[in-house]
Amino acid sequence: VSSVITESIFNDLLKHRNDAGCKAKGFYSYDAFIAAANAFPGFGTTGDLTSQKRELAAFFGQTSHETTGGWPTAPDGPYAWGYCFKEEQGNPPGEYCQASSQWPCASGKRYYGRGPVQISWNYNYGPAGKTVGFDGINNPDIVANDATVSFKTAVWFWMTEQSPKPSCHNVMAGGWGPSGSDTAAGRAAGYGVVTNIINGGLECGKGSDSRQEDRIGFYKRYCDILGVSYGSNLDCNSQKPFGFAAQSQPRLIKTVV
Template sequence: MAAFIFAILTFSSLLPFGTLAEQCGRQADGKLRPNEQLCRDSGRGGGLASLISREDFEILLKRRTDHRCAGSFYTYEAFVEAADSFPAFVRTGDNDTRKRELAAFLGQTSQATTDGKYAWGYCFVEQQVTDGTAYCTYSTKWPCVPGKKYFGRGPIQISYNYNYGPAGEAIDVGLLNDPDLVATDPVISFKTALWFWMTERYNKPSCHEVITGQWKPMAADVAANRLPGYGVITNIITGGAECGHGPDERVKDRIGYYQRYCDILGVGLGDNLDCYNQGSFGTLVDVMK
């Protein structure tokens, strides 16, 4: 698959993935600039722009601008800017670990925003099927604002007030009052997905800790077949909705996206890719009240 993709690229795109982007880092006026240290220092954990260029981004998410999609909302510049606010994202471990984290993040978020198989990630910005409810759970800490709806938005389709509230607090944006910002400001949108990715919650590790090899399963995790690997990340995100009841096409698709991105980035997938036989971590709702 990777060989086919590279064969159709123009000469300017034939540079290996991980080649420095044309622009990275930030100037005093907020604009991206070339040759910033994080870009040059990829061997010691440089940022997102040291892993993929704008051209690479277009290859990875090559159909997001299709006429059926709203994916042009998701830009390379917004992704880089948002990632700068999470210093450990794709800066932890060796170069293969960093690439694997990027592939895992794109794999999960692509499935959340897809309109098809494997090349169709980042097609949608907002949840495509809603039942008209506000996606509000009673919480004294993160109370819903009357008239606001907290359905899925952004790369990871963040949903419910108990996620919008702490995400907004973490990135210093009032998302409980204005959840639509996740669907109208691409930097905020990426930041909410990265907040979810980087944040531990209740008895769950962060997705970042799992994919970078920092998470060590407890006895209860081993008993529930939750072992380090991409499958645990699916479990963190979807829980019992997709995990723990045998083969599930949605889980299979998440793996398919991940494999595509790993192939393109030239990195192995690792072990324990599915969550078919994993027990879920349980719910966060009661903890957030």
């Protein structure tokens, strides 16, 4: 991954992350990203160079939207302000606790959005911690205190399939093709399906959506920096969300963006 995302490119992608106005100033480091990337074989290294660059642009595009501090007239444009936050904004953030026998919530702990992908809910913190190597149920705060762990939760989410959704990685690395039901639902391989995986219940199948456009704007800027074409099917305007009839446990990171 470091051959595609050098430290200078990382700093260009996330140009304003350490600005004084960004609450995550000084948190998201290049070394932490590389350590997390190297912990997940295949991340950003699958397929040809075009696929690798698009996957990394997509990863940073989606996570930058989740952590953006940008605004329409921001210096260098709104898409130069990813990774401004490490914790969900809101007063106060919700608990995000769903009754679970496997991942029961710990007393006094809150599972609101933290880190690049704003991982939320006890049923995501639990398995993320199990894979990454921390106690996600009893120590969710580590995701906002340890940059390597923080990046690892984002890459974990990116690499992990949660049926009926494919993993974001498989979509961008070319390992996923639409089934008959996917095609009937308007879902085709491309960046738009990644948005559908992450927040389709709120953003997809409704025509143009400003949150979607923000995700696409980041992706295009990052593709331009990496010198790669965008590919097709960037939006999910006409895609039905995955598992539309069963949304009791959506693979939903964050509902307020």
